[in-house]
Amino acid sequence: MSPGPAAPVPYLVGTGSALPGDPVDNERLAGLIGASAAWIDDFTGTKTRHFASDLSTGAPTHKLADLCHEAAEAALADARLDASDIGFVVLGTATPDHLMPATVNLVADLLGIGHVPTYQLQSGCVGAVQALDLACRVLRDPETDRSGATGLVIGADICNKHLLLDRDFSRLAPGELVNYMLFGDGAGAVVVSREPLGHRTAIRRVLNRFVGLGQSPGQVIEWFGLADRDQGRPAAKEDYKAIENNVPRLAEEVVCELADDLGWDLDKIDYLLPPQLSGRMTGLIVDRIGVPATEVSCVDTTGNNGNALPFLQLGRLLPLLRDGDRALCAAVESSKWLKGGLALEKESIS
Template identity: 45%
Template sequence: MDCPSIHILAVRTALPGPPVDNAALARRLGTGDAWVRWAETGVGVRSRHLARDLESGAITHTLADLGTEAARDALAAAGVAPADVDLMVMGSSMPDMLMPATVNVVADRIGVNEVPTYQLQGGCAAFVQALQIAVRRLSSGEARTALVLGGDTWVKHVDPSSDVKRLSPAELTTVALAGDGAGCAVLSVEPRPGAPVLRGVDSRLAGGPPAQTLEWFGAHADTGQPAVTDDRAAVEERVPELAAEAWRELLDGAGWKDSDVDVVLPPQHSGRVTDRVTAALDLAGVRSVSRVEEAGNCGNALMLLQLEEALAGLSGGGRAVGLMVEATEWVRGGIAVEVP
């Protein structure tokens, strides 16, 4: 989808509490140094931010809390009043509850009302899909200013007080990977000097058996069924292939060559997978922005974390391509952004 007239006025993110490193998580789980080394080298995550207190197990933040913080900060950075927002879209794989929609809770808290609101539920593709909906409505003239949010919290699925001996390999990997966070982008059809411009946004179903599943009931429902499954071999094999396809599709859509891109935002399934993607793309001279190593896999917040950092580094101008591959049902896509 070509979107030459959509401007990104601000991107802001919110993470709950201080970072929790692998050593602190290992102490809580009752594992040893070998687990710490595995989490850092085998998974590729050094720390994460958790919406649950590590010691007491109490939930400290909801997704609505984090989304509200990110949205308020983004509006302030953009100089946009809540009354000027006429569209909100949110992507998440783990909303706070079935009803009400988290996007509506956030809208109510920040004072946005009488506007269309949408919430998409999906893996790490949902933020890009939310962006597609916003771009479509902005481009058609149905809206002029939109908030697009993405985020996830693992509190229903990851309990640091769990008996590590009872966890399946997939659940143990999820404990090492999981991080919580949210982000918000302010989009507008009104041009501003120096504001980044969306040159493309795309997502499409690639098909195939899911490599990851996440049951709605969570880790604590005592159903006897696994809350999480994770085929790491499939993720590590297929994500780089689909990322390369998404890269070519986005560049062709924007009319760019490989050498036109200054920054790439690779998929963030884990630090290990990110390394495989950047190696597969073989982009000499293109800076890679990765956040999964210190923020964990916070799902639909990760591209916003990457984008916030990338745009700060492109204040003098440049082009960035963000890649997304969702392994739950193999969705590929991403965004192309140009900073004047």
């Protein structure tokens, strides 16, 4: 029996981003939480971040759907496509505007996209990779017709919806205070297609693995309803020691596994997109991986905005790629320990 036709290659063809408000630097943040700007810089390595709320009042200024809409519009413009060209929409987020309706459907409505499949994945930083994994599966599926041959994939989070800005910070434990230094808000989007349009960057491999069997969560984000909101649990908590111990190792595993699967020489990788927990942690991760590639990072200026991060990195990467260039992207999620990544290659014009 002769083999069937090869599965279509998915391409990244456009990117876009949305960051709410003006950047909040360490001087301004230090004045809010009563810490030293130099200490924040030394401890996190993050210089600025963006908040979807008013820093002086704590009042929300942006909804997740609005940030997603802005990023999606930018990605479509970058790909030189219209919303009517999109055949499906995928959103990865840990902080939807509502439990129902799903934020992805609010975004589709804002874009004017109807009668298409929509998907929303609930996850942390690896959710962006999971969303791309799903999109690639849709594009490779022989049952997907031409109307579904181009999709929109979004990663976004408003992390600060879980953090009160108008409170007595002198009473906070260090483990809770650090969240105000690390996290930011934002959205990133990419357009994917079966056709080598726009940036014509082929997605050669997607890695998506749950690796936390039997392990305690490194991060817990609560969702409170009317019946359980007064039980005294913090909205967010992290085991930063476990994160510091595990994330560099898992990131190295991602990079090595992707390269090994494709037979790529790590010494000939052009760009590396490491996990973006904080500026300081990113440095530790890059040193651990030890690949002589150009680092593409954003967390030092955007803060840790969860599912937006891989797409913000891609937004910086794609304009840099030249024909034949290769890039590896790694993401690690500490909630119940997941690792994910992408192997990308810029195709030449034939």
